[in-house]
Amino acid sequence: MADLDVVTRGGVLIDDEGRIAEVADADKLRKEHPDARIEEVSGVLFPGFVDSHTHGVFGPPRTADQARRAKGIEYKTIAEQGGGILSSVRDVRALSEEDLLALTRSRMKRLLGLGTTTVEVKSGYGLSLEDEIKQLRVIRKLGDQGPTLVPTFLGAHEVPAEHRDDPEAYVDLVVNEMLPAVVQEKLAVFCDVFCEPGVFTPKQSERVLSEARKLGLDLKIHADELDGSGGAELAVSLNARSADHLAAISDKGVGALARAPRTVAVLLPGTQLFLGRTNRAPARSLIDEGASVALATDFNPGSSPGMSLPLMAMLGVSQLKMAPEEAVIAVTVNAAAAIGVADRVGQLAPGFDADMVEADIGDWREMPYWYGANMVRRVWKRGAPCP
Ligand SMILES: [Zn+2]
Numbered sequence: 001m002a003d004l005d006v007v008t009r010g011g012v013l014i015d016d017e018g019r020i021a022e023v024a025d026a027d028k029l030r031k032e033h034p035d036a037r038i039e040e041v042s043g044v045l046f047p048g049f050v051d052s053h054t055h056g057v058f059g060p061p062r063t064a065d066q067a068r069r070a071k072g073i074e075y076k077t078i079a080e081q082g083g084g085i086l087s088s089v090r091d092v093r094a095l096s097e098e099d100l101l102a103l104t105r106s107r108m109k110r111l112l113g114l115g116t117t118t119v120e121v122k123s124g125y126g127l128s129l130e131d132e133i134k135q136l137r138v139i140r141k142l143g144d145q146g147p148t149l150v151p152t153f154l155g156a157h158e159v160p161a162e163h164r165d166d167p168e169a170y171v172d173l174v175v176n177e178m179l180p181a182v183v184q185e186k187l188a189v190f191c192d193v194f195c196e197p198g199v200f201t202p203k204q205s206e207r208v209l210s211e212a213r214k215l216g217l218d219l220k221i222h223a224d225e226l227d228g229s230g231g232a233e234l235a236v237s238l239n240a241r242s243a244d245h246l247a248a249i250s251d252k253g254v255g256a257l258a259r260a261p262r263t264v265a266v267l268l269p270g271t272q273l274f275l276g277r278t279n280r281a282p283a284r285s286l287i288d289e290g291a292s293v294a295l296a297t298d299f300n301p302g303s304s305p306g307m308s309l310p311l312m313a314m315l316g317v318s319q320l321k322m323a324p325e326e327a328v329i330a331v332t333v334n335a336a337a338a339i340g341v342a343d344r345v346g347q348l349a350p351g352f353d354a355d356m357v358e359a360d361i362g363d364w365r366e367m368p369y370w371y372g373a374n375m376v377r378r379v380w381k382r383g384a385p386c387p
Contacts (some may be wrong), residue, residue: 001287001334002325006364012045014354018382023348043377044364046328047348048117048355049309050335051147053244053266055154055300056111056121057104057135059091062301069276085125085158088301092125092135100138107307108146111299112386114308115357115376118346119147120296120339122192124157127170129177136187144381148355150339152220153179153188156200156208171204175211183215189340190241192220195231202234209238218340224249225271236260242294242338246281247272254282258289264338265291267330268298269315270306283320293322294338295330310359310375313368327368354383 011026013033022029030038065083078084092100104121111119121139126132132155139151155174163170182188191212195205209219218241223231225245232253235243243257244266257265267281286293295312298304306312313327322330336346345353358378359367366375379386 001293001329002323004325004328004364010045012348012354012356014383018354018384020348020350020352020354022350041358041378043358043360043362044367045348046115046357046359046364046367047332047346047352048147048357048379048381049115049331050339050341050346051111051116051119051296051299051309051331052242052264052294052335052338053268053296053298054119054121055124055298056107056119057092057100057123057138058088058125058301059095059100059103060301061305062087065302085302086161088125089127089131089158089160093128093131097134097137100134101141104138105142105145107299108142108149111307112146112379113376114310114374115359115379116307116309117147117355117357117379117381118150118336118339118341120150120152120190122152122154122157123188124154124192124194127155127158127160129173129181132178133181133185133187136182136185140187148345148381150190150341151188152190152192153182153212153217154192154194155179155182156193156205157222158194158199167200167204171200171207174208179208179211179215179217183217188217190220191217192222192244194222195229195234196222196225197227197229202230205231206234206238209240213238220244224253228253232257232265236263239263241340242266244268244296245271246286247277247279249282254285254289254291257286257291260291263292264294264334266294266296266335266338267316267320268296268304268312269319270312271298271304273315273319274304274306280319283316283322283326287322287326292334292337293326293330294334295322295327296335296338308371308374310367311371314371317368324365324368328364354380356380 123135228248316327
């Protein structure tokens with residue numbers, strides 16, 4: 001994870017398809033390709049950042065929740081007072097697809113301006129067949145107008161109010177009605193589940209994910225965020241693409257991820273920070289024992305309205321004790337692996353999409369360093385400058 005290749009006075013040769021043909025010394029490329037159209041870049045050029053965990057389709061922000069939290073009110077009470085995740089569900093259900101599309105488009109444009117060229121986006125604020133599909137259609141309609149979007153079905157995000165007395169009936173609905181509809185319309189690449197005491201049990205999570213796999217979806221798990229219930233181990237046993245959160249992961253879970261052949265640990269330090277929680281995901285022991293670690297924003301209206309991956313990289317260093325190299329890898333190469341696009345994005349290397357970010361800094365180490373200002377000057381997707 002600390003294997004970062006830095007080229008000084010480098011150049012990137014891009015082919016007509018917007019793919020990287022060569023990365024080499026700039027003067028050498030200039031000499032060898034005298035007819036190429038040249039764009040001068042100063043500062044540091046990074047691969048486009050990859051946000052591997054967001055809940056980017058939502059209605060209004062939840063500022064009232066934040067004010068309640070500042071008064072010391074617990075999440076359970078906030079939910080009873082009409083806030084919490086189910087308030088975002090009410091908001092999404094009330095909005096038309098067009099209105100959700102407009103909101104999401106403008107938010108994704110902001111992410112792009114912060115250097116994020118690929119974003120995983122989950123449903124999970126609909127929690128009914130119709131409203132989950134509505135969220136996923138918004139993701140599909142946006143496609144790659146802004147960042148390139150990778151869709152995840154998260155029907156098992158929470159049990160909606162109308163099924164509170166019988167959560168098992170809601171799991172039936174997810175498995176028997178939502179999943180087949182999502183797959184039939186080809187609306188998702190991944191299926192995700194919130195595996196956490198009080199939300200979905202490991203048994204329920206396994207049921208949803210096994211059905212999803214049978215239908216051809218790849219898997220993710222919200223694992224061990226609050227109390228821990230073996231979500232990381234479940235992710236590894238199902239050979240999921242990622243296990244996300246992990247602030248309450250057990251030593252056994254760390255060991256399982258360290259030995260996992262393909263499961264990336266996606267850490268979300270912005271969430272812990274925004275909620276004022278003091279426990280942290282054990283990035284250091286995960287990395288030291290051999291796990292692949294990515295950092296993501298968890299962009300959502302309740303627990304992490306953060307949009308900036310450079311900020312998450314900074315938190316990775318300052319809060320999770322990651323090396324700056326590891327933080328850069330965690331928002332590029334490993335983030336791409338966490339959403340199954342590591343063969344296309346996340347690196348400035350031949351064959352990869354020319355998704356690139358020019359940062360107004362003198363040294364790459366300044367990316368996970370400055371915070372509170374956007375150091376991104378220009379962004380390209382497949383070789384084309386983004387407006
Ligand atoms: Zn999440």
